[in-house]
Amino acid sequence: MADFDPIAGLLGGVVIGLAAVFLMLLNGRVAGISGIAAGAFSASRGERSWRLAFLAGLIGAPAIIALLGGSYEMPRMPSNWTLIVVAGLLVGVGSRMGSGCTSGHGICGIARLSPRSIVSTVLFMASAVIVVAIMRHGIGG
Amino acid sequence: MRAIVSFLCGLVFGCGLLISGMTEPPKVLGFLDVLGAWDPTLGFVMAGALAVTATGYAFARRQFAPVFGARFEWPPQTGIDRALVVGSILFGIGWGLVGLCPGPAIENLATLSPEVIVFVLAMGAGMALHGWWQARTPTAGGADAATAIASDG
Structure with missing residues (x-):
């Protein structure tokens, strides 16, 4: 439990929740990032602008944190390009096929007690845990 | 107006991800690594986000329509x-x-x-x-x- 930080986790979670609630109360939309991203390029013209605006805000957030004096480091990524491409493809195909990702199913869906979202979250959590177990501990690999 | 609201929500959402540390892949992998040095932080992020979202959504359910929209676009229950x-x-x-x-x-x-x-x-x-x-x-x-x-x- 080297980096365990429950306060930062809870606080960040509350802020994420506030963003999801305000997007629904003000615009009537679910804060599912994979759905927003996919629709930003394929939806009808009237549907595109709010999606692109949300993504722009998401990318702009590190600048706000930096202005407030917070630190923001380069994300530590694997050096294996094949692994990065395969993972990206799987995240892209899987989130569309399953109609959601960590935010859409894991937060917005479970908050509504949607059975689809509960099933999806259990499945993606379980498969991710198994993948990490194989990669780091060689279980079954 | 809808685009401005979306931009601000994206900004707040992104700040939440940064505060929680979830923009760092090793933090996420630390949560998924239940056999190693398990880092439960992501669980606390989910708990905080779910508590706020569930409460806010329950409030939204009692409203007639969103402030800047014709209706709430709740995902269909299929x-x-x-x-x-x-x-x-x-x-x-x-x-x-x-x-x-x-x-x-x-x-x-x-x-x-x-x-x-x-x-x-x-x-x-x-x-x-x-x-x-x-x-x-x-x-x-x-x-x-x-x-x-x-x-x-």
Whole structure:
């Protein structure tokens, strides 16, 4: 439990929740990032602008944190390009096929007690845990 | 106005991800690594986000319409089908391989990290591939592209 930080986790979670609630109360939309991203390029013209605006805000957030004096480091990524491409493809195909990702199913869906979202979250959590177990501990690999 | 609200919500959402540390792939992988030095932080992020979202959504349910929109676009309650199961498992495998899901991946584009840019391009290609496959076999997913975008999130 080297980096365990429950306060930062809870606080960040509350802020994420506030963003999801305000997007629904003000615009009537679910804060599912994979759905927003996919629709930003394929939806009808009237549907595109709010999606692109949300993504722009998401990318702009590190600048706000930096202005407030917070630190923001380069994300530590694997050096294996094949692994990065395969993972990206799987995240892209899987989130569309399953109609959601960590935010859409894991937060917005479970908050509504949607059975689809509960099933999806259990499945993606379980498969991710198994993948990490194989990669780091060689279980079954 | 809707675009301004969306931009601000994206900004707040991104700040939440940063505060929680979830933009860092090793933090996410630390949560998924239940056999190693388990880091439960992501569980606390989920708990905080769920408590706020569940309360706020319950309040929204009692409102007639959103402030800047005709109606609340709640995802339709459809059944649990094969696409949901297979898609979620594929998503989980990709998530576990690198520790990035769509939100933190897109937010991390701000660092101009070549690895993140390649990941997001591959993710976009995966989304496009699924859209192309669904358009080709309209019955396979049981839904057209527009419905697929609207569902769940």
